[in-house]
Amino acid sequence: MTIDERRSPLRRFIQRLTASEAELHAEELQRESAECGAIPVGTCSRGQRVSVSGRLRTVVYTPRTNLPTLEADLYDGSDVITLVWLGRRHIAGIEPGRQLTARGRVAVRDDRKVIYNPHYELEAPR
Structure with missing residues (x-):
């Protein structure tokens, strides 16, 4: 059971009314990510597959x-x-707004998480 499911329906309703559009979008992305079995990027660490x-x-x-x-x-x-x-200049389907799942080993470059040459699967446009 997730934290959101443990809250009362009234509390969830009030939270959704007061949340910003960015917060609601982030919640939706986290939910979709969890549904496909992916690891949250926020918990990934260097060297982890x-x-x-x-x-x-x-x-x-x-x-x-x-x-x-x-x-x-x-x-x-x-x-x-x-x-x-x-070594790539363009990859068909890799464009802003596209949903995808990527697999690989996490590296850190300039204090940012990076995956080099990831294996990826494009999701159907929504």
Whole structure:
């Protein structure tokens, strides 16, 4: 039983009325992530093999002379993790707003959680 299920119906109703749109969106993403068996990004740590699920916020191609990269920030309602594909300029379906599940080992770069060359599955558009 989740914390939300233990609250009285009146308390949940009042909380939903007073919550901001961003808080409601974060709750929805956390619920969807939990339903597919993913680990919350906020609990992931360096070196851990994880399966995370969420929505892509940004997708950026970074041209470099030695190795171009495609980077995407995945938000699951608890935190953001950056997915990095080395040597890629574009991947069909990897675009802002897209829902996906990614698997890989967590690294930390510049105090940010990162998964390099993750295995991913795109979710059907909603």
